[in-house]
Amino acid sequence: MQFRLLLLLTLWLLGHHAILTSGCFEMERAALLTFKAGIIDTSNCLSSWTGRDCCSWQGVVCDNNTGHVVKLNLQNKYQYDSNSSDCTLRGEINPSLLVLSHLIRLDLSGNDFNGTNIPEFIGSLKRLKHLDLSNCGFSGKVPQQLGNLSNIRFLDLSCFYETCIFPYRVDGLSWLSHLSSLRYLALMSLDLSSAANWLQEVNKLKYLKELRFSYCGLSNIPNSLSHVNFTNLEVLDIGRNGPFNTTLPTWLWDLTKLSYLDLGNSGFHGKIPDSLGNLISLKTLYLQSNDFEGSIPTSIQNLCNLVFVDLSSVGIGGDIAELAGKYCPWKNMETLMLGNNKLHGSLFGWLEEMKNLSYLDLSNNSLAGPVPTGIGRLSNLQILELSYNSLQGVISEAHFANLSKLKTLSLGSNSLIIDVDQNWTPPFQLSEISLGSCRFSQPQFPAWLRWQMQTIFLDLSNTGIRDTVPEWFWNLPFFNVDLSHNQIRGKLPMTLQFTNMATLILRSNRLEGPISSLPTTLVALDLSENSISGPLSPTLNMSRLSYLLLSSNQINGSIPSYICKLKFLKVLDLSNNSLSGELPQCWKNSFLLVLDLSNNNLADEIPSSIGSLSSLTLLHLNNNNFYGELPLELQHCNNLLFLDVSNNKFTGEIPRWIGENLQDLVILQLRSNMFVGEIPSELGRLAYLQFLDLAHNNLTGSIPRSFGNFSAMTYDAIHNYDGNGYTVDESNFTSFDYSNNLLVVIHGDEYQYSTTIYLLKILDLSENNLSGQIPEEIVALVLLRSLNLSGNHLTGMIPERLGDMRSLESLDLSLNELQGNQLSTLDNPSIYIGNTYLCGPPTGKNCSENETIPNIAGDDYDGSESTWLYVGMGLGFVAGFWGVCGILIFKESWSSAYFQMIDRLYNKIYVIIAISMRRLNRKMGG
16 A cells, blocks of 8 residues: 555656756746736846746745745835835736746736736636735726635735826725635725725625725715624724715724724714723724814723824814823823824923833924923934924923934924023934924024034024024035024025025025025025015026025016026015016916016016916016006916006006906906006906905996906805915925915005905905996995995995995995985995085985985086185195195105096086086176
């Protein structure tokens, strides 16, 4: 019997060897070479795939007993580790892999198959236990044939990094129920929005230990399950989905083996329940950026294994000392993120006890009191975020005594005083320093910075520095620097051009002299509110620049032509300088969002090339000497929200295309120009318009009835524009901010608006030559806060329903020719002054039912009393003219307003005198 068994074994081994070729089956070797032929291997990652023994090839693993290929490990490790060589395979996956029928592991992760579909034939490799096709650049649908992989334990089809650029979706997950052996399932960043029953299908996988469905667009999450089957789950990652808009589901608390839970950024609300304490195995908890209420439940004390907590931006409150002081998990904590909440209290009595802490974020809360010096004993601390609180007191060298591992120090926007010796040598090398709005105990530039050779982000804004910037500072490897709102003096050094700086913010200091040289690496430069002088250099190399803010300096000369050729420029603010000449003719930038050239001495016509700024949202050309008509090409800037060309010398009619093409306009400011003709009714099409100022022009005709169509002045929340709608602020550059400005005139007083522009609801048509009646339709603008129609020739009755405009805070109808009773609810006499034929309170003129309203243009008008009144006023004007003439000559704005008033007075006097003289001639002739 034993002999027979030995003989059969020998015959089997002889037969087995007969089909092997040097340790590799020929058929499998040929299949691998066919697979290689379909691959584009620019990095020669498969250069070892030569010779007869395929089991020795890179990434190929054979079974030691059978010789069959059982593993194909061709992952690109560079996707995770930049120190590894980039070994990206491209092309297509050839069906020849079907020959590898003994394959149990296939890993092609991190390669680039350029939008091709996952091959359906992979579902026929039924011995597969491990399939990793993550980050491979696939597109289309995930094939349901993967449900045939009944032995699969590890399945990762996730799509992250730059490879995830193609539509990649899963229409349903019913095929999952066949994968009964599955332990690990990751579909991160795939589109699962159509997978309505995703949780029910996953619940069938009772052996599942890790589920990663983050960034999948899941649209619903059941609050309960009739039976929780997947209780072996240890990792649950379904963050960044929804928003689910529901409370935390109850089935979570049955997953008592969970060690990792991520529910962040998914639109959960309500209270965090006490049932959280059921998850006694939990080590890592992500609940950030949801909308919870109340405080953290006391049951969290049961989670003694907790070492990582992210509860930032969830709305929780309470005393931080009580929260952290009495619960055992906090003492073992390595990462504690509670930023952007409603926590209050002190850091004393608990923070010093967290010996293992490496990451602490308590920023943007209401914490008060000093920072304990015991924090200097937390030797593992790498990131310290305490900014935007109400902390106070002194930060000394003792606070940093043993923090040799510290990389991020963020204490900004507190009332802290940084008091360290000028000769102090820090124990750390920081990559990020944020001390904005703290104060240095000494006005000198902090000398300890010269030892920080790894710092790439530095914020020392508003820290009380009154010094020059030392030469060694510009030799440090800073990438982003903010030294704004100090009293730094001196000039920009020539050595600045040799740095690798991307962001330089020196706003609101005392810098002077010209801008002589800049780093070619600059992306953002803010030198606003200094004493920079001289013309802009015509040769500055700023090809990468996206943000250029030089407002409120003493820069003169013309705008160099290279400015309008900066193809990456998004914000250009040269306002409040002494620039002169014409605008460059070469505007070609399609990315520019903000162009602010206000308050300069620029002149000439607006070049037609400005119409190529197709992305422009904010355009300020006000307070210059521009003339001519608005260029027709400006209608192509159809993303404009804000257009201000006030206080110039523009002529011609207000273009109709403003109402036809600039449909997103919120602010339209055309006051103090020389526009003529009628107001185009097309302006009424601007549904988002909430501020319209056409005052101080030469407009004629009537007020368009279409003005009753301004939806933003009628309905709440007609659009999504708010304060941020007028602010450019990118998440990757949080220190940079362009603040929009608008000069508003109400009752002759000027007001400067910035952060609250979005609250303005104003209509100003004053000081024109408008005639006709006030249209009834205007009373529909119930959200209007200010209405100024003064200084026109409006006639007829004041609309009776004008009093229904409940939001009206300022109304001026003075200096018109209105008649009838005015509104009892609007009793400021100045509203009605100059309207001769209005009667009733508060004018002091009684209204009589028998009194008729005279017609001043008629021949029978007896205006003797009025005639001599106006004649006397005219004589008074002649007598007093030279008393004010000198002032008016030298104050252009006063003279303009004064002589417009005199013109009106002259016209009225002329009409009355002409009528009186005609009547006198008739009597004498009779």
